[in-house]
Every structure is written in structure tokens, then in C-alpha cells.
Amino acid sequence: MKDFEYEQPQSLAEAVQLVQEHQGAARLLAGGTDLIDQVRMGRYQPDYVIDIKKIPELNVLEHSSEGLRIGAAVPCYKIYGDKEIVKQYSALTDSCTIIGGTQIQSRASVGGNLCNSGPAGDSIPSLIALDATCVIAGSQGERTVPVADFCTGPGKNVLKPGELLVELRFPARPAHSSSHFRRFIPRNEMDIAVVSVGASVVLDDKGETIVSARIALGAVGPKVINAVEAADALAGQPVNEDSIQKAAEIAISLATPITDMRGTKEYRLHLTGVLTKRVLLKAIERAKA
Amino acid sequence: MAKKRIVTAEVNGKTEEFLCQPRQTLSEVLRDVLNLTGTKEGCNNGNCGACTVIMDGMPVNSCLVLAVEADGSKIETIEGLAEGETLHPIQTSFLENAGLQCGICTPGLIMSVKTLLDSNPDPSEEEIRFYLAGNLCRCTGYDKVVRAVQDAASKCQSGS
Numbered sequence A: 001m002k003d004f005e006y007e008q009p010q011s012l013a014e015a016v017q018l019v020q021e022h023q024g025a026a027r028l029l030a031g032g033t034d035l036i037d038q039v040r041m042g043r044y045q046p047d048y049v050i051d052i053k054k055i056p057e058l059n060v061l062e063h064s065s066e067g068l069r070i071g072a073a074v075p076c077y078k079i080y081g082d083k084e085i086v087k088q089y090s091a092l093t094d095s096c097t098i099i100g101g102t103q104i105q106s107r108a109s110v111g112g113n114l115c116n117s118g119p120a121g122d123s124i125p126s127l128i129a130l131d132a133t134c135v136i137a138g139s140q141g142e143r144t145v146p147v148a149d150f151c152t153g154p155g156k157n158v159l160k161p162g163e164l165l166v167e168l169r170f171p172a173r174p175a176h177s178s179s180h181f182r183r184f185i186p187r188n189e190m191d192i193a194v195v196s197v198g199a200s201v202v203l204d205d206k207g208e209t210i211v212s213a214r215i216a217l218g219a220v221g222p223k224v225i226n227a228v229e230a231a232d233a234l235a236g237q238p239v240n241e242d243s244i245q246k247a248a249e250i251a252i253s254l255a256t257p258i259t260d261m262r263g264t265k266e267y268r269l270h271l272t273g274v275l276t277k278r279v280l281l282k283a284i285e286r287a288k289a
Numbered sequence B: 001m002a003k004k005r006i007v008t009a010e011v012n013g014k015t016e017e018f019l020c021q022p023r024q025t026l027s028e029v030l031r032d033v034l035n036l037t038g039t040k041e042g043c044n045n046g047n048c049g050a051c052t053v054i055m056d057g058m059p060v061n062s063c064l065v066l067a068v069e070a071d072g073s074k075i076e077t078i079e080g081l082a083e084g085e086t087l088h089p090i091q092t093s094f095l096e097n098a099g100l101q102c103g104i105c106t107p108g109l110i111m112s113v114k115t116l117l118d119s120n121p122d123p124s125e126e127e128i129r130f131y132l133a134g135n136l137c138r139c140t141g142y143d144k145v146v147r148a149v150q151d152a153a154s155k156c157q158s159g160s
């Protein structure tokens, strides 16, 4: 592997200073499950690797009536190990339990998954469905960006040189709501999504009408797609096959997949419809339970 | 070249101090510096699990951990499992159930199984298969591995 210096800041201020100082020459290290191989293969050639796992702000894991806060370096196993998060933010824990295998989940963070900004990153559709916001720190202080606006293309995002992701914030979950994430892969585990869908629904108190929804589509575009039109078409509609079918058709119209070794464009469009339906049905089932 | 760092970690119950470069992975250092060659290197990119060790109680791919990250941590490798000449029940179960053929995947598999049984002493077959999805084996076809794990679970529970 390329030679580099290793820094392990103990505070956010120290980390911000280091990324400012080494702008362009530094790469941040959370779980390293993307980064270490990327450095080994030469995709990134940092002179400085800055390990952010010792920074208290990046290890926050807190839920309250205000919502949920997850530090950017918190590994997957801690997220799905929290029963309250499994119950309230189910789509996210669905994602965390399928990112890699057990060994990967011991290290891999949701922050790293998001900053890697892959179109098939398995946490991203769930973050969008659950309306998460990124808290970003830089020399000018903090700013916030909705996850839906964070990624700008494959491997690209709105982080400027000298900035880092601090935490993800999620609004509190309304009553009669739930969420789900699912991906299609040719085997049961350890593979990259051919298509993935995350969705969240809020029902009325009788469980008969959809009050609002959010839907996000993975691996069918240069970045995860926030399928606003498909979700909005569900608002005010009765909970039935017809409403879900319509939303799935709109989702297909929003997808812009390519053909590659994982699947053809046509196959991915078909899967987008199938998964959107299944994910909505499961989220609705959970919201009623 | 980046300066070498001094790293102190507890490896298999013993405090070890070693020198390494920031770019060296934990698997490299375990094998080449500490001479603990029981930990294997397969893919070197996180996919095969041959390099699995236990770090602060969690199974990790040591090819995706920098050795400098291990400073202050507790590492368990396959070398630490047996007590003297007495094999750990998981090792005995793998032998008795033919849970290995060439054996390259075995140290990693056994370390994963150790954390599985520590957290879930009586796993179902499905739980075993999902938990071990990050440990690839080209030889056994996995069925015998699963049987070995089931046997190890009952051995560990009965304390034999």
C-alpha cells in the first residue's frame, strides 16, 4: 500500500484543523472498509490518513422525542443493536444488517457509506426515506444538508475540501408510520445491489389512508434517486393495491439505470417496480402493527 | 517514508509492543512482525474472511484494519484459542465433523464462530449461515462447517 502518515485527532476541532491543513492530501478513515482497499488499489493516494473514530461527536448515538442522532463514525452493529432504532427507524437497520457480512458490520459506518457516495450504497435510500440531514463541519463552522441533496454523482458529494461529515440527524417518527429497505442481489448476502429501494409511510389512525410517503431508489442512476413524485402520488390515497401500483409505475419512470454486468437496463426498470411495491407493502404492514 | 509507530496491544492475553508503518495492515503485522501466521491472507480486500481476528470482542477482517488502529486494543487470533495441548471445543468440532479440507479458511471461520457463539450460544442453521456469510470456503461446501458449528454450540453449552 502507498506510504502515508496517520493522524488520530481526539477532538472535532483538531480534526477540522487537520483536514484544513492537509486539504486535498488527506483522506478520512472511519471503518476503513471502503478506504483501505481504495488506497491499496491506488484509487485514492492520500499523504495523510486521518482516523476519525476517536472523536466524541462522531460517536454519538442518541434518540429522544426530538429524533435520532447518529455520529458519522458509528459502526453498523451498534445501530442495529439498539432495539429502539430497530423499531422506529426500521429501514436504516434493514440497511445496516445487510452491508457486507458480520466482520464488515463491526467496522463499517453509515457516515462512511454515505461519504463514499456510491449509487448502490445500501444506507443511502434509507437515509433519504427517513428524511435524514447531514451535519457537516468545516473551518467556517457547521452547516446542514439534507441527505437527499448530499450525493452529486458516483463517488461525488457536496463536501468541500477541508470539510467532514459529523453526524446524521433524523426527525422523530410520527405515529402510525414505518419504513423498510430492500435490495435485489442474486444471492442472499454479501453482494452489490442490482436495484434497491427504501421507503417510509405515514398512515392515518385507522390505517386506511396514506398520509405521506418518501421513496428512494438505489443503483438505478448516477446517485440514489429521491423519488418525490412517486411518494407524493401516495399522499391522501387509500391503502390498496391500486395506489401502490401507481407509485411503482411512477418510480419506474424516474429511474435512469444503465446496463452493466449486474443487470440490463430493462431488468433494472422491472426490478424497480417490483421492489417499490414490496417495500411499500412491508412498510405499511409494519406501520399497522 | 512515514515514521514507524510504536503500537501496544493485548494479543491473545499478552501485552505486545511492536513497530509498524501506518500503511501496514493488522494482518500483515500479525503475520510478518508478530509471527502469528495462523491468521491467513486470502483476498486482501475484505471479501473472504480468511484474515478474521477478534478485535475488542468483535470479528474484523484484519486486512481492512491498519495496525496503528490496533493501539490500545485487545486482539484474539487462532493461536490464542487452544489451552496448551487442549484444543478449544470449536476446534475439536471442526476436526470431528470434517469442517475443513485444505484449511486456509479455517482460522478465520473459527474466530467468527467464536464471536457467534459468545453472542448467541444456540444459533439456528439460518443464523449460522448468515453470520458466516463473510467467511468463504472453496472446499467444504459449507454443510460440514454448519454441522461443526452446531456441534460446537452443544459442546460449549455442556461445557465439554
Ligand SMILES: Cc1cc2nc3c(=O)[nH]c(=O)nc-3n(C[C@H](O)[C@H](O)[C@H](O)COP(=O)(O)OP(=O)(O)OC[C@H]3O[C@@H](n4cnc5c(N)ncnc54)[C@H](O)[C@@H]3O)c2cc1C
Pocket: A027, A028, A029, A030, A031, A032, A033, A034, A035, A036, A052, A072, A073, A098, A099, A100, A101, A104, A107, A108, A109, A110, A111, A112, A113, A114, A115, A116, A120, A121, A122, A123, A159, A163, A164, A165, A166, A190, A191, A192, B045, B046, B047
Ligand atoms: C466485503 C465487503 C462487502 C461490502 N458490502 C457492502 C454492502 O453490502 N452494501 C454497501 O453499501 N456497502 C458495502 N461495502 C462497502 C463499505 O463497507 C460500506 O460503504 C461502508 O459503510 C463504509 O463505511 P466505513 O466506515 O468503512 O468507511 P471508510 O472506508 O472509512 O470511508 C469511506 C469513504 O468516506 C470517507 N469518509 C468516511 N467518513 C467520513 C466523514 N465523516 N466525513 C467525510 N468523509 C468521510 C472516506 O475518506 C472514504 O473515502 C462492502 C465492503 C466490503 C469490503
Ligand code: FES
Pocket: B040, B041, B042, B043, B044, B045, B046, B047, B048, B049, B050, B051, B052, B061, B062, B063, B064
Ligand atoms: S484476506 Fe481479509 S477478507 Fe480476505
Ligand code: FES
Pocket: B099, B100, B101, B102, B103, B104, B105, B106, B136, B137, B138, B139, B140
Ligand atoms: S477448507 Fe479449503 S477453503 Fe475452506
